[in-house]
Amino acid sequence: MSFTVNGTASAEEPRPGQCLRTFLRGLGWFGVKKGCDAGDCGACTVWLDGEPVHSCITPAFRARGRSVTTVEGLAQGGALHPVQQAFLDAQGFQCGFCTAGMIMTAAALDGDQRRDLPAALKGNLCRCTGYRAVADAIDGTVHADGARNLGAPAGPAVVTGAARFTADVPPEGVLAGLLHAKLLRSPHAHARIVSIDSGAALAVPGVVAVLTHADAPEVLFSTGRHELDTDDPFDTRVFDPVVRFRGQRVALVVADSEAAAEAGCRALAVAYEVLPAVFDPEAAMAPGAPRLHADKPGDAGIHDPLRNVVAEFHSEIGDTAAGFAAADAVHEATYRAQRVQHAHLETHCAIAWLDPDGRLTVRTSTQVPFLTRRALAQVLGLAPERVRVLCGRVGGGFGGKQEMLVEDVVALAALRTGRPVKLELTREEQFTATTTRHPMAVAVKLGARRDGRLTAVALRAVSNTGAYGNHAGGVLHHGCGESIAVYNIPAKKVDGYAVYTNTVPAGAFRGYGLSQLIFAVESAIDELARRLGIDPVAMRRLNAIRPGDPMVGTSTDQGDVAYGSYGLDQCLDLVEGALERGPALAPPPGNWATGRGVALSMIHTIPPRGHFADARIALRPDGGFALTVGTAEFGNGSTTTHVQIAAGVLGAAPADIAVHQSDTDGGGHDTGAYGSTGLVVAGRAVERAAEALRGRILAAAAARLGGNPEAWRLAPGLATDGTHRLPLAEVAAAEPALEGHGRFDGTPRSIAFNVQGFRVAVHRVTGAIRILQSVQAADAGHVVNPMQCRGQVEGGVAQAIGAALYEHLDIDAEGRVTTPVFRAYHIPAFADVPVTEVLFAQTHDALGPLGAKSMSESPFNPVAPALANAVRDATGVRFAELPLAADRIHAAVAAAAGR
Known part of the structure; x- marks a missing residue:
């Protein structure tokens, strides 16, 4: 008996080279999670002789003769460990995928370490909470508000490691004979597959099958999932003989172990005809550019495949030329928002099998199980009743799991082999082969009279949708519409283009286009206010819509959108009052300049065209x-x-x-x-x-x-x-x-508002930013669960701070993602996130349940422009490109000072 796990001796021996994480999960300790397999995220944290370690980078043999404790072993005698209970009481989790590892680290902290949580928790990442609730749990703080703050029903299972996420299923019962799948991915940004020789791969011991485009249906579909399928272009195949970005699927190897499947992928011999590639959307629209989807039929839903334009629209309401002529000041600039990855800690994963009646069953990490079933039936030629899709607990999404990215290939493999098949993406695949936020360039022209009244706005938005058009049109329309519909402006003109390039596809992301457009619009309003000598908050109050005003964006037709309630005025007052009371932190000593900034946003509480x-x-x-x-x-x-x-x-x-x-x-x-x-x-x-x-x-x-x-x-x-x-x-x-x-059925739809305020300090020499105060006011209607809703706002602000200051998924001149791991792609850690004061407007929505409105994605949207406006206030320099990295700030401030 060489291993002791949670007090139980085991004679199991690890495989050569096996890490402790996979060894423990093989023993059934599913509280140990996979978030990175690189020692970056801490989701796999366990104790080795009482000391926390990242089990993904700890060789399993090092646990021989030692005591291993996972989160399942913390509870003693039927009672929760005090830290587990504290996480329950403080609602110190949301999706819960990081929670087991976070608890294992927290439970090992001594008194000194608890007084320095930024250092103590540097090895544990959370994408959901913004860390405030985690700190509350460790400090023993509970922000209670009576019975309204009901904890998550799954809370006890989450904190004890009993909650079952997608991959947390033992390979027995219906999964007896489970096979593992791995994908071979394209090394080229654009190429035609000439041939695939799978002979050597099939000769690898343990390999059962190799699937390529010759084995897959030729049905066109979109990975994006909407109630109305035609919201997205049909431009994707399960396997395509033409690859359009580095990382696209080429073949699936199915084997009796992940190691054998990986070896099979390495043994595949693929011949490619490399084709010209284009990476910039403006270049992609130019004459002579490579045509990425000219092979698609006319009914595929692509606006202009010969110009690589998947979606395009133009609108003008009122006379913008006359509006600009009547303006006393006009601001004109181009604002750029970068690619951002969702970085949910649970990677995409699915397991498919045939039930005793031969019905296809898929257990998957998705936000849209019913739409995924419909898509699988369509693509695989099955009756919908012959397909079942179910979820365990899902480890984060943020829009990234509103896609069908793994379910189709595992379903195809299960149908071909007749055995259960599992596919779990690596963290690198998440960065190189799933989806991102749409990078956008938004040219803004905004005019106002000297009293602050806006007279006209013109937008030209160019969205880089990457190699495929999932969500391209919806993101573009949504962002362009609501970003300007929140303001009463007599004349509005919008030109929008969503463009194919040979880069990793973009898709649904928290805010759905609004964060990119609001960054541009709110920065422009702030700059115009400063030019006119008007307080930026006052200028927003003057021009914001009020109940009864038409909500005009890219159309005069409001459709089914209504004022179920209105709290924007309260939100502006709440944030302004909080900023006037002074910063939560004093400016640091030294060569720092301080400033403050605000931004607002509006969102329709339900997507259009049906949500049931x-x-x-x-x-x-x-x-x-x-x-x-x-x-x-x-x-x-x-x-x-x-x-x-x-x-x-x-x-x-x-x-x-x-x-x-x-x-x-x-x-x-x-x-x-x-x-x-x-x-x-x-x-x-x-x-x-x-x-x-x-x-x-x-x-x-x-x-x-x-x-x-x-x-x-x-x-x-x-x-x-x-x-x-x-x-x-x-x-x-x-x-x-x-x-x-x-x-x-999701109609009629109400509107919700968010206002974000910041005080910042900017170092005049290095360009470093320190957030001294963060406050967001949210118009959420009647707040059903204040602690939970506060957590949604805090998590949204934290994620948006990362996108505003340092997150960037980079692609080189050959289309290769150069930030494929957490160490290269910086998501906020505990030390990076300030405390955000969350304030709620007092409204009661006539359309939502119990008077409530949505508040999960909208807190993200006003953060970047509020930060940019605060940095502008501190430095006198307007930054029009995200992220607001220190080197960019340093260079711009130095240039403005003549250095």
Whole structure:
């Protein structure tokens, strides 16, 4: 017995070269996660003789004869470890994928280390929380607000390592005989595959199959998932004989181990005809540029394949020429927002198998299980009822999992081999072969009279969609529309282009185009205000829309968007007041300049053209409730709010409601958890289902116990008087099929607002930025769960600070991603993130469930321009390109000073 894990001896021996992480997971300790396999993220942290180590870079043989503790081993005698309990109490997690590793590090800290958390937690990354809740947990701080701050139903499972993410399934039962898949990817930015010789690969011991474009359906589809399929161009194949970016799939090797699959990939012999490539969208639109998708049919949804333009639109409302002529000041500049990766800690992963009836089943990390089932059926030529898609807990998304990037190839492999197949992307593949935020160049022209009234705006937005057009049109339209619809401007002109290039594809990303456009528009408004000598907040108040004003962006047709509530004025007042009270931190001593900046944003609370959710809730025999929803939980907190909504309607304790979710076998339909719709669409469906069940219970109770059903309707719960509840178990016994069903179609749509303010210090010599104060005011309607909503805002601000200051996915002159790991691509660590004061406007939305509005993606949007405006205030220099890196600031400030 050479290994002891969580007090249990094991005779298992690791494979030569095996790391401790994979060894422990092979023993069934799934609390040990894979986030990077490079010692960068800490998701795999365990204790070795009481000391925390990153198990992904610790050779397994070094644990021989020593004591290993994983998060599952912290709890003793049935009681949670104090740190596990603290993370529960403080809601110190969102998706929860990093939580086990974070807890293992935190639980090992001594008193001195707890006083220096930035240093103590430097080896643990979190993409969701913004770290404030993590610090609260370690400090023992709970920001309580009564029963409204219900913890996540899965919280106990998350903090103990029992929560099961996509890959946390033992290879037994339905997964007996599990195979592993690896993808060979293109080394060229643009090439035609001449031949693939798989003979040597098939000769590798353990290799079962090799799949190429010769084995795949020729059906065209989009990896982007929307309720309306035609929102995206059909320009993608499972395997394509033409590759259009470095990292594109070429072949799939399926083997009995990952090592054998990797060896099989190395043994494949592929001959390519290298084709001309283009990496800049302006060059791609020019005559003579390589045509990336000229082979596609006319009905593929590509606007102009001969110019590499996947989507294009032009609009002019009012007379912009006259508006600029009437202006006393005009600001004109081009603003650039870079590629940003989602960097969710759980990489894309899927497992596919055939059930006993031969039905295809796919367990996957997705935000859109129902749309993925539909796409798989279409691509693979199966009836929808022959496909089931389900999720475990999903380890972050931010739009990156609103795509079908792995499910199609594992499904194809399972159908071909008849055995279960698993594919889990590496961290490098996440950077080089999935999707990013759309990099954009936005030329802005903005005019105003000397009193601050805006007279005209003109935008020319060029979006680089990369090699494929998933989400290209939607991102462009969404960004251009709402960024200017929030302002009353008599004349508005927009020219938008989404362009193919031979680079890694862009896709859905938190904010969906708004962060790029708002950076441009809010920077321009700030610059114009300074030129006119008007306070930037006052200028925004003067020009912002108010209830009753038309919301005019790229069209005069507001469609189904309405003022369900309005809190922008409150948000401006809250942020201005917080900044006036002074910074949370004093400026550091030395050669620092200080400044402050603000920016605002508006977002439609639901995507257009249909977003549907069904919910069902049934009375259980024990008097509890079974709630079925289709929405995936990936840190968005929708499960918690669904429980709260149902409990509120039914007068039940939250613990009495069991949730089944993210499974297409659950019945009904759910468009997916994106666009912050988990609360406002699925939440409304839950509300309607609970109301329907409540009515049936009251009617059944009245029939059994006497009286009018209305006599039992004593808000807020099902009670005969103030102390005694209805005998629900008795009602269930008499009426065993009591259910309530609810559906919501996402119309009409409300609007939500966010205002961000910063105080910063900028070093005059080095260009370094220190954030002295961060405050965001959010118009979220009635806040169902204040702690959870605050966490969403804090996490959005933290992620946006990274995108504003240092995150950049770089591509070289040959189309190669040069930032393929966390050490090269800097996401915010604990030490990088300031405390953000979160303030909520007091509104109650007429359209959302319980008066609530969405607040998952919108906090990201105003952060970059608010930071840029603060840096402008401090330095006198306007920065029009992200990220606001120290070297860029140093060079610009030095140039402005004549040095």
